[in-house]
Amino acid sequence: MASDDPDFSDVSGGSSSTADAKGGRTYTIAKGDSLSKIAKRFYGDAKQWKKIHEANKDTIKNPDLIFPGQVIKIPDA
Amino acid sequence: MRSSASCLLAALTLASAGCGKKEAPKPAEQPAVQPAPPPAPLAVASIELGKGVDSMKMVTGGTMTFGVKDTIYASVGTTGIGSNATIGAKWSFVKKDGSLVPVNESSQTITTSGPVATEFHITKASAWPKGKYRIEVTLNGMAAGTKDFEVQ
Numbered sequence: 536m537a538s539d540d541p542d543f544s545d546v547s548g549g550s551s552s553t554a555d556a557k558g559g560r561t562y563t564i565a566k567g568d569s570l571s572k573i574a575k576r577f578y579g580d581a582k583q584w585k586k587i588h589e590a591n592k593d594t595i596k597n598p599d600l601i602f603p604g605q606v607i608k609i610p611d612a
Numbered sequence: 613m614r615s616s617a618s619c620l621l622a623a624l625t626l627a628s629a630g631c632g633k634k635e636a637p638k639p640a641e642q643p644a645v646q647p648a649p650p651p652a653p654l655a656v657a658s659i660e661l662g663k664g665v666d667s668m669k670m671v672t673g674g675t676m677t678f679g680v681k682d683t684i685y686a687s688v689g690t691t692g693i694g695s696n697a698t699i700g701a702k703w704s705f706v707k708k709d710g711s712l713v714p715v716n717e718s719s720q721t722i723t724t725s726g727p728v729a730t731e732f733h734i735t736k737a738s739a740w741p742k743g744k745y746r747i748e749v750t751l752n753g754m755a756a757g758t759k760d761f762e763v764q
Contacts, residue, residue: 540707
């Protein structure tokens, strides 16, 4: 990204479908996010952050260290 | 005698047949049994943009122009059947020179046997930079459509 490019690090996104979703939902981490905040958003319960961490252990080694722009899997509730 | 009666009966039968008695209609020809056409594979049929979606994931307030504080929604309509198909949405900012700056990327894996709508949305904590944007939709990693829009 060039230095004069606009900053989109605080963008968050999501998706949902009328079809059967089979655990393939992804989420792009935004600035200020934490796994517990994301868990609260998707499951309504911040304590479910471990479920997200478990599903993303290949890319999130330290649950306290996630980065804006990082795409993570959101397992079914 | 018996033989004569039989002949008479046969003659009467033939006579009556020749006097306007209609033949039994032939059964209608049976149409050849056609195998059911194979179900259509999953395909992206539409991409609609708006400021909201309803419970059926269809956009409400459809528009191609958004304000700097809007949440931007895209409803992707698909037809056909698919199992564990991945629909992706890549949002980008279009610079004046035409190059793209990544904004957000998300995907949804679906299993369906008919038309469905899948919504994608993006929101920004601070104001959206004004300018042109693009959403590129993929189906199982293959380009399936793009839509340009603007933030004013």
